[in-house]
Amino acid sequence: MSGEQRLNAPMGLLIDRNQPVSFSFEGRHYRGFAGDSVASALIGNGQWLLSRSFKYHRPRSVLTMAGQDANTLVQLASDPNVLADRTPISEALRVEGQNYAGTLENDRDAVLNNFGRFMPVGFYYRAFYKPKGIWDWWEKIIRKKAGLGTVDLKARAGYHDKEFLHYDLVVVGAGPAGLSAALTAAEGGASVLLLDENSVIGGALNYSRFDAAGVHAEGLRNGLIEQVEAQPNIRVMTEATCNAWFTDNWLPVIKGSRLYKVRAKECIVAAGAYEQHVVFRNNDLPGVMMCSAAERLMKLYAVKPGNKAVVLAGNDEAYLTALTLAEQGVQVQALIDMRDKAQDSVLSEAVSDAGIKIMTGKTVYEALPTKGNKHIAAVDVRSITGQGKVADSGETIECDLLCMSAGFMPAYQLLCQADAKLSYDDERARFEINNLPPHLYIAGSVNGVYTLDAVIADGKAKAILALESLGKPFLAEVPTVHCDKQMNFNWPIFKHPKAKEFVDFDEDLQVKDIVNATRIGYRDVQLVKRFSTVGMGPSQGRHSALPTARLVANATDRTVSETGVTTARPPFNAEKLAVIAGRSFDPYRQSAMHHRHVELGAKMIPAGSWQRPAFYGAPERRLECIAREAHAVRNNVGVIDVSTLGGLELRGPDAAEFINRIYTFGFLKQPVGKTRYAVLTSEQGVVIDDGVSCRFAEDCFYVTATTTGVDSVYRNMQRWNAMWRLKVDIANVTSAFAAVNLAGPNARKVLEKITGLDVTSEGFPYLACREGDIETPLGSIPARLLRVGFVGELGYEIHVPSRYGEALWDAVMQAGAEFGITPFGVETQRLLRLEKGHIIVSQDTDGMSHPGELSLGWAINRNKPFFVGCRSVDIVMNAKQTRKLVGFTLPAEMVNKGLKPEEGHLVLRGDDISGNITSCEYSPALDRIIGLAYVGIDQAESGSTFRVRVNGGSEVQASVCDLPFYDADNKRQEM
Amino acid sequence: MMTDSMTAVRPEQQLARNGLYRKIADAEFVATAESAIAASFSADDSSAQSRCALTDMTPVVRGGFRGKASADHLQALGLPIPEKPNQALTTDKGETVLRLSNTEYWLLGSVTDFGQTVADVRSQAMPAADCYPLFCNDSHAWLTLSGEHCAAVMAKLCGVDMRAEVFPSGSIAQTSVARINAIVVSHSVGGKAVFSLLFDTGYHAYMWDVLLDASSEFGGVAAGVTALMVD
Amino acid sequence: MKIMNCPLNGPRNISEFVYGGEVKQMPDPASCTDKEWAEYVFYHNNGTGVVREWWLHAPSGYWFIAERHRVSGEVSRTYDPSELDQSEFFAAIPAVPEEANS
Amino acid sequence: MPFSLLKYGLNNDYPFEKDADLPAPSKLKSHYDVVIIGGGGHGVATAYYLAKYHGITNVAVLEKGYLGGGNTARNTAVIRSNYLTSEGVKFYSESVKLYQDLSNEFDFNIMYSRRGQLTLAHTDSAIRAFRQRTEVNKHFGGKTELIGPQEIRELVPTLNMNPGHMPVLAGLWHMDGATARHDAVAWGYAKGATQRGVELHQLTEVTGVKVENGKVTGIKTNRGDIGCGVAVQAVAGHSSILSEMAGFRLPIVTYPLQAMVTQPVKPFLNPLVSSPAFHCYVQQTGRGEIVIGGGSDPYPLYGTRSNLDLKEGLLAHAVELFPFMSNLKLMRQWAGITDMTSDYSPIMGLSPVENYFLDAGWGTWGFKATPICGKTMAELVASGGKVPELIQPFAMDRFDTFRQVNEMGATAASH
Numbered sequence A: 001m002s003g004e005q006r007l008n009a010p011m012g013l014l015i016d017r018n019q020p021v022s023f024s025f026e027g028r029h030y031r032g033f034a035g036d037s038v039a040s041a042l043i044g045n046g047q048w049l050l051s052r053s054f055k056y057h058r059p060r061s062v063l064t065m066a067g068q069d070a071n072t073l074v075q076l077a078s079d080p081n082v083l084a085d086r087t088p089i090s091e092a093l094r095v096e097g098q099n100y101a102g103t104l105e106n107d108r109d110a111v112l113n114n115f116g117r118f119m120p121v122g123f124y125y126r127a128f129y130k131p132k133g134i135w136d137w138w139e140k141i142i143r144k145k146a147g148l149g150t151v152d153l154k155a156r157a158g159y160h161d162k163e164f165l166h167y168d169l170v171v172v173g174a175g176p177a178g179l180s181a182a183l184t185a186a187e188g189g190a191s192v193l194l195l196d197e198n199s200v201i202g203g204a205l206n207y208s209r210f211d212a213a214g215v216h217a218e219g220l221r222n223g224l225i226e227q228v229e230a231q232p233n234i235r236v237m238t239e240a241t242c243n244a245w246f247t248d249n250w251l252p253v254i255k256g257s258r259l260y261k262v263r264a265k266e267c268i269v270a271a272g273a274y275e276q277h278v279v280f281r282n283n284d285l286p287g288v289m290m291c292s293a294a295e296r297l298m299k300l301y302a303v304k305p306g307n308k309a310v311v312l313a314g315n316d317e318a319y320l321t322a323l324t325l326a327e328q329g330v331q332v333q334a335l336i337d338m339r340d341k342a343q344d345s346v347l348s349e350a351v352s353d354a355g356i357k358i359m360t361g362k363t364v365y366e367a368l369p370t371k372g373n374k375h376i377a378a379v380d381v382r383s384i385t386g387q388g389k390v391a392d393s394g395e396t397i398e399c400d401l402l403c404m405s406a407g408f409m410p411a412y413q414l415l416c417q418a419d420a421k422l423s424y425d426d427e428r429a430r431f432e433i434n435n436l437p438p439h440l441y442i443a444g445s446v447n448g449v450y451t452l453d454a455v456i457a458d459g460k461a462k463a464i465l466a467l468e469s470l471g472k473p474f475l476a477e478v479p480t481v482h483c484d485k486q487m488n489f490n491w492p493i494f495k496h497p498k499a500k501e502f503v504d505f506d507e508d509l510q511v512k513d514i515v516n517a518t519r520i521g522y523r524d525v526q527l528v529k530r531f532s533t534v535g536m537g538p539s540q541g542r543h544s545a546l547p548t549a550r551l552v553a554n555a556t557d558r559t560v561s562e563t564g565v566t567t568a569r570p571p572f573n574a575e576k577l578a579v580i581a582g583r584s585f586d587p588y589r590q591s592a593m594h595h596r597h598v599e600l601g602a603k604m605i606p607a608g609s610w611q612r613p614a615f616y617g618a619p620e621r622r623l624e625c626i627a628r629e630a631h632a633v634r635n636n637v638g639v640i641d642v643s644t645l646g647g648l649e650l651r652g653p654d655a656a657e658f659i660n661r662i663y664t665f666g667f668l669k670q671p672v673g674k675t676r677y678a679v680l681t682s683e684q685g686v687v688i689d690d691g692v693s694c695r696f697a698e699d700c701f702y703v704t705a706t707t708t709g710v711d712s713v714y715r716n717m718q719r720w721n722a723m724w725r726l727k728v729d730i731a732n733v734t735s736a737f738a739a740v741n742l743a744g745p746n747a748r749k750v751l752e753k754i755t756g757l758d759v760t761s762e763g764f765p766y767l768a769c770r771e772g773d774i775e776t777p778l779g780s781i782p783a784r785l786l787r788v789g790f791v792g793e794l795g796y797e798i799h800v801p802s803r804y805g806e807a808l809w810d811a812v813m814q815a816g817a818e819f820g821i822t823p824f825g826v827e828t829q830r831l832l833r834l835e836k837g838h839i840i841v842s843q844d845t846d847g848m849s850h851p852g853e854l855s856l857g858w859a860i861n862r863n864k865p866f867f868v869g870c871r872s873v874d875i876v877m878n879a880k881q882t883r884k885l886v887g888f889t890l891p892a893e894m895v896n897k898g899l900k901p902e903e904g905h906l907v908l909r910g911d912d913i914s915g916n917i918t919s920c921e922y923s924p925a926l927d928r929i930i931g932l933a934y935v936g937i938d939q940a941e942s943g944s945t946f947r948v949r950v951n952g953g954s955e956v957q958a959s960v961c962d963l964p965f966y967d968a969d970n971k972r973q974e975m
Numbered sequence B: 001m002m003t004d005s006m007t008a009v010r011p012e013q014q015l016a017r018n019g020l021y022r023k024i025a026d027a028e029f030v031a032t033a034e035s036a037i038a039a040s041f042s043a044d045d046s047s048a049q050s051r052c053a054l055t056d057m058t059p060v061v062r063g064g065f066r067g068k069a070s071a072d073h074l075q076a077l078g079l080p081i082p083e084k085p086n087q088a089l090t091t092d093k094g095e096t097v098l099r100l101s102n103t104e105y106w107l108l109g110s111v112t113d114f115g116q117t118v119a120d121v122r123s124q125a126m127p128a129a130d131c132y133p134l135f136c137n138d139s140h141a142w143l144t145l146s147g148e149h150c151a152a153v154m155a156k157l158c159g160v161d162m163r164a165e166v167f168p169s170g171s172i173a174q175t176s177v178a179r180i181n182a183i184v185v186s187h188s189v190g191g192k193a194v195f196s197l198l199f200d201t202g203y204h205a206y207m208w209d210v211l212l213d214a215s216s217e218f219g220g221v222a223a224g225v226t227a228l229m230v231d
Numbered sequence C: 001m002k003i004m005n006c007p008l009n010g011p012r013n014i015s016e017f018v019y020g021g022e023v024k025q026m027p028d029p030a031s032c033t034d035k036e037w038a039e040y041v042f043y044h045n046n047g048t049g050v051v052r053e054w055w056l057h058a059p060s061g062y063w064f065i066a067e068r069h070r071v072s073g074e075v076s077r078t079y080d081p082s083e084l085d086q087s088e089f090f091a092a093i094p095a096v097p098e099e100a101n102s
Numbered sequence D: 001m002p003f004s005l006l007k008y009g010l011n012n013d014y015p016f017e018k019d020a021d022l023p024a025p026s027k028l029k030s031h032y033d034v035v036i037i038g039g040g041g042h043g044v045a046t047a048y049y050l051a052k053y054h055g056i057t058n059v060a061v062l063e064k065g066y067l068g069g070g071n072t073a074r075n076t077a078v079i080r081s082n083y084l085t086s087e088g089v090k091f092y093s094e095s096v097k098l099y100q101d102l103s104n105e106f107d108f109n110i111m112y113s114r115r116g117q118l119t120l121a122h123t124d125s126a127i128r129a130f131r132q133r134t135e136v137n138k139h140f141g142g143k144t145e146l147i148g149p150q151e152i153r154e155l156v157p158t159l160n161m162n163p164g165h166m167p168v169l170a171g172l173w174h175m176d177g178a179t180a181r182h183d184a185v186a187w188g189y190a191k192g193a194t195q196r197g198v199e200l201h202q203l204t205e206v207t208g209v210k211v212e213n214g215k216v217t218g219i220k221t222n223r224g225d226i227g228c229g230v231a232v233q234a235v236a237g238h239s240s241i242l243s244e245m246a247g248f249r250l251p252i253v254t255y256p257l258q259a260m261v262t263q264p265v266k267p268f269l270n271p272l273v274s275s276p277a278f279h280c281y282v283q284q285t286g287r288g289e290i291v292i293g294g295g296s297d298p299y300p301l302y303g304t305r306s307n308l309d310l311k312e313g314l315l316a317h318a319v320e321l322f323p324f325m326s327n328l329k330l331m332r333q334w335a336g337i338t339d340m341t342s343d344y345s346p347i348m349g350l351s352p353v354e355n356y357f358l359d360a361g362w363g364t365w366g367f368k369a370t371p372i373c374g375k376t377m378a379e380l381v382a383s384g385g386k387v388p389e390l391i392q393p394f395a396m397d398r399f400d401t402f403r404q405v406n407e408m409g410a411t412a413a414s415h
């Protein structure tokens, strides 16, 4: 653990010694090399302490050097919980520690370490709530200690986008298994995407040693990589993580700030295996790491992980690590093998020949810290006397590095997400993955195959299977794969009376925590997880799953297979929200006249995906604007863009019959040239949309629908006709038409100027529809005209092909200029229609409103055999009615009293709620407050009064009145 | 780069307009029968355009027919009929016939006559039954994406594989592009291989921005129709 | 993401489709009991086996029928609704009146 | 340090076996007075109140997996009572009241945390609906207000008031909004029930329901058949499967519902925040993770596999609302199987089979109802089938009479 010393080449595969990089950690400056990770650069500088643990604030340092643990989580300026062993350094990068009080070095919260015994597993459930109410106080204190890093509230996402990719075969992991699979598949003619999360391909070949001489891997690696890179059918993607497996081989691959969504016809997962730790006291001290971590430090970064090492072996791999350590000048004090002997005697001879003492049948019982607890200083080595049991005394061996390997756990995450089953072979002490879905294969160490030749054969074998499934049979025999290498020591767990033998580093969970959870009754491994939080931290159980399963099995008299492990869920690695969110697609839709409204200063509001003018003018003068616009419509002429209104074109010999079945009214006898109100009920008998049906020919109807309802109305129509099979063509023409409603006493005068149609009250009476031309200075526009009365004045809707929409608007505005034509918005329209007592579906109706409650009985044809919802309408209308939508006014003196009921206020009856206000406005035309409300059926009589509770809790009396409020005999709209 | 037969015009002087013209106001527009189409941009760079270009074809006339008699009707008018749904055929004069279902056909006008031929087809007498003209000239906007990176641009917006091997000229995908329903056609316009996108006119400006954004990685630029008129 | 095979458009991501409910037979509204009608409107088999369902391919506006397993999610068959007899949809097949069809 | 922890620290024998929350597994008896199918929160709460208030303890709770491993383990633990209908508000308010005392009642801390819930309105129709909910809530004594942008900024200064094309116009501020350690609720009930003599049988799957003369008489399980006087089905996502065993159909469709959680960060968000228009709600747990939830999957399925699609949309929305969350790291995504009714209200009470009682249709909103469900279902059982007034509106036959209790607007994406 000395200063800036780096090993010589060929160590340091990833770094460029010619490119020094300086950065800071906790305010201190350090130098590393391009290619270094934050962790390798810091350790290269002798800075071991990287983070503080979640619960006890224990000092932590690298464990895997592969981003598979939470020990290296650090804070970047606006990026919390960043993996120091996967994050490259860059010039002037500022890195901080996280989760401490004071400094990382002197964390005041580290005292929590001494109180561990008062915090048994699940202690939160057993304290802090007596006396009643005290929890509120405790909670605040406890919450302050929660969390790891800190979010930067000013952070914003950079640019993140996504890309869809399609391949015959995706190979996840470019270790020997993946390389060999990709090569075979590409040779067989498949298009292959080969993914690896690291910056270079090769996987374990890059850092691991495969034989005593240490030569086999190098040649193999170079050969495989060269061939893969030369193969045109293979696309290699590095620094790319396959972050989940979703149904039908749908693979999210994250590379930098881009999310690739990859569809693979076939997928081979060659993701390798995670080395496992030995559970003993203080196994979390800085300087205690996986064998593979030490190898990565040396091979990838040329960092010497220590000067005096002890290697703790549960398999032969650790022997190889000992050899590399020795070769790189680390004094290996001892190789402690928990087994009776190594499986491969060649290896143990090589280790002995290197002058390393091999101690078999022993384990590290405890790691002893330096003064200050920041690093390992020695190990207490004991003979193993039984499962998890050790001799009463042993020997102490000094060291500043402990490399351990208890075994390997397959990288099962992606496969578990594919519902593969993880089974445990109690005899061989290893997991197996089976029950894979079709088109998904595993190869290499994830498949429990460890000898290099077998790994390569396995990759090839799976590629041949994938090729077969692709219909590209490969004329080669499927190699048989055989591997009897024993990787796992079956009980690498040594409980210590003083505890701190960590099973889960993320959550600071010790052996007793797991065992005690089962003793308190949480026996299922899933309950153990939820009670103790084992496996719920940032590394999601990559290292705790196996020891937990073993401990739970042992404590509950079951086998590990019976116990199982908890479910691995997406994502594979923690993923930034911004990457998944991506570039935000927020589609918006504009009418052909949109820019005219903006130019006129409209306040635009959303209406479904559309934007519509609410009114024209400054938002703070809303009421004034609405009043002005309403006045213009009532007394002169106004125009509103109604392009967003849904439009459906129904044509064919059965068009009338079709509409007759869809809508409640009768349409068979609707005359050509006339419009009819059309109400739509759901199959439950609830009013869900309304519009106007225009018959332009015997076999041609144009039906309007609400802005937000039309898509679903259209879909439902199509579905009904897939069953009815009537001769009708149904088209959603909403976007094909732009439209305005020209309304007000002077509407006819304006219209006259721009059309040759007979627009007199006889020639074009109320509720008629016409086809004709609108004349503009730029030419004439074919139009459909509907004489309708939604706002209660003489009015014409003019619908034109949308390409003419802007010209239509201009023509109307120009023709109306001499009358002072006033554009009006949706909010004004809402007031005007309220004065006429017209309902707005979804504002004045809710999910239960049936035609009876809305007094729409007149719009239901009782003589026809069927319409959608008819039977339900019968049932609900025949049942006892409970409420009704009525018009109401407040006494004249209530105007301007500040007691106007608002939409949503309640109607009361005694102590009960009997209804609610759906619409309420001050009507300038009537100088009264008017509205629509659901009231109890007994309150619905015209002239009767009811109470409304308004803002502030006071009540007002409203009286039921007949509709419409305005122009009761409809003279104005029919003039 | 305008040919002599073209008349320069501003879009707002024409009767028919669309939701995009303000966004591409820096283009030089020429007149179509009733509208204006962007012919070229002052910043036109033909090498950039050949790599990746986005062109608004909305002013070019389109038409459509649906019903059992549609195929016969079109055939009688001399148009080729694609054999199966989701296939497209292009005529010698440059119109493209899309077959969208068993009984639905759309016609995309040629860039050389801005769709006049299609307009003529639309004005022909209709069969007495089972053939209904569609409204796609107004309900749908039309953009083309051209250049060697078309498939790569689409890969950022759409889940259908549009690489030439699997989506050759003559293919149609009715799918979702940047969360909007769209019809994507691989065909040629003015002799140039393009992807045509047809989608709800209300989203005209939205889709333009989305496509430009996606193509910026490939140096994508806005181009006028003259960029498509290669011989 | 699941792939759904649209009879018109071929295999597509399931996000392009809209689920439209179980295929149910409508009882004769003119003669069924209220209870039978309520069963039709509100109640579902919602079983764990293969269910016949309505699906819409939204970009092309095409409705079809899929037979899908409610646990594995596997879609065993998709086809045009015309392949089903109308009696699968209606206990009493609605008649087209003369005047409408003239 | 609270005194209660000292005893653990000072005693080397901890845990004392008598302190066990749950007893060891036992054999099934041949007959129980009451069999409760489903060991989720609702099932064990029913057992608890049966034993506690009604002295009925010859009760077995049968759970096919592990205790509380269904939706109880999967839900985002939003507890609130700001519903829309009078029936709903009365019912959920009772539940919230019960929740507040549970830790002390159980002698087991469920970490009930009253944070307040803020639901955002981005359109005027949402404001209308929220006003009505506010008023209905207040009418029944709830603490709910309709608040404006300024107050929203003060409550949640980190919120983006102009997300996408939909500015935040108003908010429904529900001061009673809370959360709790969801698993602990099931454990606390199970502990209280088993200590009073109820048997909890995990890994015991019900495979059939014996009905004779229209009356339930027994239950078949993978561990053998048992007789029963009364059976209660409380199986949430599996409701239709159980009802089919008992011989009837339900007005229920089963949809997956997903949720996700980020790695823990230091606390920055106190209230629960939800935006129905953005189909998204977020909250920060006591451990510092951000829990994010949204809308149901778009088609029915009996599966807990999650998908990418929903996650993409949901996180896009979460980041719109809280842009700085873009650097947070998502750690886990999961799903539950929910039993949706068409009116977003539950189905409680009698079934077509005599003595076979229903607690179903909990969809995406039933965690908050756990205490009151247990209490009313216990009353129903103890009274021999007299339906308590509070749950009468939720009878299954409301569908036969077209009298739904429509909570759709008050439930979507706020649970």
Ligand SMILES: Cc1cc2nc3c(=O)[nH]c(=O)nc-3n(C[C@H](O)[C@H](O)[C@H](O)COP(=O)(O)OP(=O)(O)OC[C@H]3O[C@@H](n4cnc5c(N)ncnc54)[C@H](O)[C@@H]3O)c2cc1C
Binding pocket: D037, D038, D039, D040, D041, D042, D043, D062, D063, D064, D065, D066, D067, D068, D069, D070, D071, D072, D073, D074, D075, D076, D077, D078, D079, D204, D205, D206, D207, D234, D235, D236, D237, D238, D257, D258, D259, D293, D335, D336, D337, D338, D362, D363, D364, D365, D366, D367, D368, D369, D414, D415
């Ligand atoms: C992602 C998500 C978020 C949610 N968020 C909220 C929220 O914020 N607030 C809220 O109030 N609600 C929420 N909910 C809803 C809530 O989780 C449920 O309504 C509630 O948990 C239902 O409780 P339960 O006890 O009825 O069901 P469960 O907890 O599902 O228990 C039912 C049990 O029955 C068992 N079972 C099923 N079949 C059998 C059988 N044949 N034999 C034996 N046992 C069987 C199951 O294994 C299960 O354990 C959410 C749900 C999900 C999925």
Ligand SMILES: NC(=O)c1ccc[n+]([C@@H]2O[C@H](COP(=O)([O-])OP(=O)(O)OC[C@H]3O[C@@H](n4cnc5c(N)ncnc54)[C@H](O)[C@@H]3O)[C@@H](O)[C@H]2O)c1
Binding pocket: A172, A173, A174, A175, A176, A177, A178, A195, A196, A197, A198, A202, A203, A204, A205, A208, A209, A240, A241, A242, A243, A270, A271, A272, A273, A274, A275, A291, A292, A317, A411, A443, A444, A445, A446, A449, A450, A451, A452, A455, A572
């Ligand atoms: N000494 C060690 O620590 C160690 C570890 C594993 C394997 N090995 C040896 O290596 C050989 C096995 O090779 P292999 O090919 O099975 O494994 P491998 O470890 O060589 O390769 C797996 C590769 O997949 C990558 N990867 C894993 N999940 C990924 C994902 N979701 N997205 C992108 N990349 C991902 C890993 O980073 C790694 O590079 C055996 O001989 C085995 O003994 C040694």
Ligand SMILES: Cc1cc2nc3c(=O)[nH]c(=O)nc-3n(C[C@H](O)[C@H](O)[C@H](O)COP(=O)(O)O)c2cc1C
Binding pocket: A535, A536, A537, A540, A566, A567, A569, D073, D074, D075, D076, D077, D182, D261, D285, D287, D289, D291, D304, D331, D332, D333, D334, D335
């Ligand atoms: C409110 C809440 C918070 C959660 N927090 C975490 C967490 O911090 N870490 C974790 O791994 N899982 C967390 N989970 C998810 C559970 O691990 C698990 O995914 C969920 O209970 C579903 O079970 P399953 O995934 O085993 O099927 C949380 C779940 C909920 C409901």
Ligand SMILES: [Zn+2]
Binding pocket: D293, D294, D295, D296, D364, D411, D412, D413, D414, D415
């Ligand atoms: Zn939801």
